[in-house]
Amino acid sequence: MSRFVLLAASAVAALLASAGPAPSTDGPPDGQPRVALPAGTFRVGDRVLVALDGWPAGVVQVEVCGNDGRRGALDCATDRASGGQVPATGNARMPVLLAAPPVACPCRLRVQTPSGATTATVALPLTGVSAPVASAAGSPPELALAGVHAVDESGVGGWFGLPGELTVRITLHNPGPVDVVEPPVTLLAGSPGQVHTMVAAPPLGTIPGGQSREYVVRVPLSATTLGRYEVHGLIEPASGPLPFVVATARHPWGLLVVPAALLVLLFSLPGRRRASATPSAPPAGTSVAGTPDRRRASAGRGRHRGVRR
Numbered sequence: 548m549s550r551f552v553l554l555a556a557s558a559v560a561a562l563l564a565s566a567g568p569a570p571s572t573d574g575p576p577d578g579q580p581r582v583a584l585p586a587g588t589f590r591v592g593d594r595v596l597v598a599l600d601g602w603p604a605g606v607v608q609v610e611v612c613g614n615d616g617r618r619g620a621l622d623c624a625t626d627r628a629s630g631g632q633v634p635a636t637g638n639a640r641m642p643v644l645l646a647a648p649p650v651a652c653p654c655r656l657r658v659q660t661p662s663g664a665t666t667a668t669v670a671l672p673l674t675g676v677s678a679p680v681a682s683a684a685g686s687p688p689e690l691a692l693a694g695v696h697a698v699d700e701s702g703v704g705g706w707f708g709l710p711g712e713l714t715v716r717i718t719l720h721n722p723g724p725v726d727v728v729e730p731p732v733t734l735l736a737g738s739p740g741q742v743h744t745m746v747a748a749p750p751l752g753t754i755p756g757g758q759s760r761e762y763v764v765r766v767p768l769s770a771t772t773l774g775r776y777e778v779h780g781l782i783e784p785a786s787g788p789l790p791f792v793v794a795t796a797r798h799p800w801g802l803l804v805v806p807a808a809l810l811v812l813l814f815s816l817p818g819r820r821r822a823s824a825t826p827s828a829p830p831a832g833t834s835v836a837g838t839p840d841r842r843r844a845s846a847g848r849g850r851h852r853g854v855r856r
Contacts, residue, residue, distance in 0.1 A: 582658045582667045591647045591675035598640055602633045603665060606743055609658050613648030614681035616655045620783030624648050625731050650681040661735045662779040663790035687785030688725035693759055694718040697793040713766040713795055715778055724756040730784040736766050742779050772797050
């Protein structure tokens with residue numbers, strides 16, 4: 548009987564231990580990237596361990612947003628965001644410093660890739676936020692991505708794998724009557740699956756209502772850049788994120804053509820020397836002075852002269 552009581556007590560203890568506080572997670576459904584936080588309430592300035600599961604390999608940005616992140620970057624502490632690297636497994640654990648959002652809570656922790664193509668959020672119980680409540684006056688001004696394209700300006704040097712430059716032209720249009728002021732922009736470049744290099748983005752300034760603006764970004768191309776090369780961008784006006792991807796391809800064919808031409812030249816020169824050094828044979832029926840045939844012909848003419856005497 549006592550043994551049965553001990554076993555029952557052990558089972559109850561195990562159940563109570565497994566019923567402890569679970570991490571906070573309300574991310575996307577299964578099969579989508581997820582973000583989770585430890586259970587509990589946090590304060591501005593705390594450092595917490597954020598769990599990421601099912602993410603694409605590469606760089607991610609983690610930021611604190613007030614107002615439940617309803618207005619995108621306008622509600623988030625983008626300028627004090629944390630960054631991290633997700634390995635090929637898609638799972639990572641990274642420490643994040645909780646910055647104060649620009650507007651009051653309810654708060655969320657937002658995680659996204661630099662292009663904004665993959666995003667997930669989780670509720671963040673945060674205290675110590677002194678920012679004002681977000682204004683509810685009207686809708687945020689809109690901004691549209693009117694066009695983006697890239698041109699490799701490396702010229703002839705690119706044929707030989709020399710360093711060059713990729714020019715990216717971005718056109719933004721403000722269709723509304725309200726000016727859009729300084730929307731955040733992030734640019735990364737690299738080979739497919741390795742787009743980790745930060746690119747200096749120009750300040751976007753003010754895009755007046757009803758007008759368009761074009762921006763030129765110079766992306767350096769190193770001598771090691773081969774094949775497809777991508778630039779991922781993310782512009783975050785209050786109306787919503789504007790992600791884009793442009794690409795070019797570098798194939799230094801000159802590095803193959805020049806050695807091939809040198810090989811052809813090296814193989815052709817010895818053949819020419821042998822051809823010039825070989826004497827040509829005399830035509831049929833002719834003889835060369837000083838040969839035995841010539842001497843015999845001269846002796847025969849001398850004998851005939853003596854007979855006619």
